[in-house]
Amino acid sequence: MVLPIVAFGDPVLRKKGKEIHKEYPKLDELIENMFDTMYGARGIGLAAPQIGVPIRLFLVDATPFEDDEDLTEEERALCASFKKVFINAKILSEEGDEWVFNEGCLSIPNVNEDVFRKPKITLQYMDENFEEHTEVFDGIVARIIQHEYDHIEGILFTDKLSPLKKRLIKGKLANISKGKTDVAYRMRFPQAKKKR
Numbered sequence: 001m002v003l004p005i006v007a008f009g010d011p012v013l014r015k016k017g018k019e020i021h022k023e024y025p026k027l028d029e030l031i032e033n034m035f036d037t038m039y040g041a042r043g044i045g046l047a048a049p050q051i052g053v054p055i056r057l058f059l060v061d062a063t064p065f066e067d068d069e070d071l072t073e074e075e076r077a078l079c080a081s082f083k084k085v086f087i088n089a090k091i092l093s094e095e096g097d098e099w100v101f102n103e104g105c106l107s108i109p110n111v112n113e114d115v116f117r118k119p120k121i122t123l124q125y126m127d128e129n130f131e132e133h134t135e136v137f138d139g140i141v142a143r144i145i146q147h148e149y150d151h152i153e154g155i156l157f158t159d160k161l162s163p164l165k166k167r168l169i170k171g172k173l174a175n176i177s178k179g180k181t182d183v184a185y186r187m188r189f190p191q192a193k194k195k196r
Contacts, residue, residue, distance in 0.1 A: 008108045
């Protein structure tokens with residue numbers, strides 16, 4: 001089932017997600033609905049806070065990057081089969097020289113900005129079967145994970161912009177929270193006069 005995505009300005013996007021346990025009610029259904037919602041919005045990642053659920057759960061499907069000619073052959077090959085669920089994730093380390101990439105977010109439609117992030121992370125997480133993993137990710141996959149991880153920490157990619165960039169997009173962000181934006185998927189706008 002496709003769920004509405006929460007727009008910029010909703011307090012749930014600023015909450016630090018709570019850890020969940022194996023008995024979390026209807027978890028399989030929630031994960032399935034999140035994948036449906038992400039694909040319906042043509043996204044590559046989605047965190048539970050973006051559908052209004054403040055828990056430490058996000059998912060990533062990097063397969064759209066398998067044809068991206070800006071990536072190395074190795075990165076494209078990794079993206080071709082990279083689809084994962086991350087529960088109670090913790091970034092243990094971030095390494096390397098920061099690199100820039102143009103990011104967007106389903107909760108902040110029609111805003112894309114250059115964001116600097118470290119290229120390599122070590123992540124501890126549980127999969128959908130609650131099996132624990134500690135893995136190293138790098139390149140574009142690490143970036144997608146970092147972006148989604150920020151969501152479960154109550155952080156948005158716009159927080160990482162320079163003060164000047166933040167001032168330049170302030171009006172756009174205010175309009176998004178009011179529902180004054182063109183978007184091709186269902187959203188819930190915190191300050192809209194009438195819910196769409």
